[in-house]
Amino acid sequence: MPTLHRFGAVSVRMYADDHLPPHFHVVSPDFQALVRISDLTMIVGDATPKQIAEALAWAAVVRAGWR
Numbered sequence: 001m002p003t004l005h006r007f008g009a010v011s012v013r014m015y016a017d018d019h020l021p022p023h024f025h026v027v028s029p030d031f032q033a034l035v036r037i038s039d040l041t042m043i044v045g046d047a048t049p050k051q052i053a054e055a056l057a058w059a060a061v062v063r064a065g066w067r
Contacts, residue, residue: 005058012055026055035059 005012010028023043026033033045033052040056040063042049049056 005055007054007058010052010055012058024059026052037063 002016003011003013004024009030010026013025013027014023015025021043022037023034024037026035026045026047028047028051031045031047031051033047034043035041035052035056036043037059040059042052045052
């Protein structure tokens with residue numbers, strides 16, 4: 001799984017042929033979460049918003065560049 005971004009022990013990863021809806025994985029030693037790209041909503045996982053805040057902030061900046 002390619003790593004798109006890394007900060008500390010947290011990685012943002014994505015599979016090319018993963019299941020729908022389009023999403024990315026936020027992975028750390030303490031938690032894992034899947035975040036839907038369209039609205040940056042956590043669709044599954046055991047992370048708190050505080051734990052994935054930096055990943056969501058990064059994704060918001062990247063997503064804004066797609067428009």
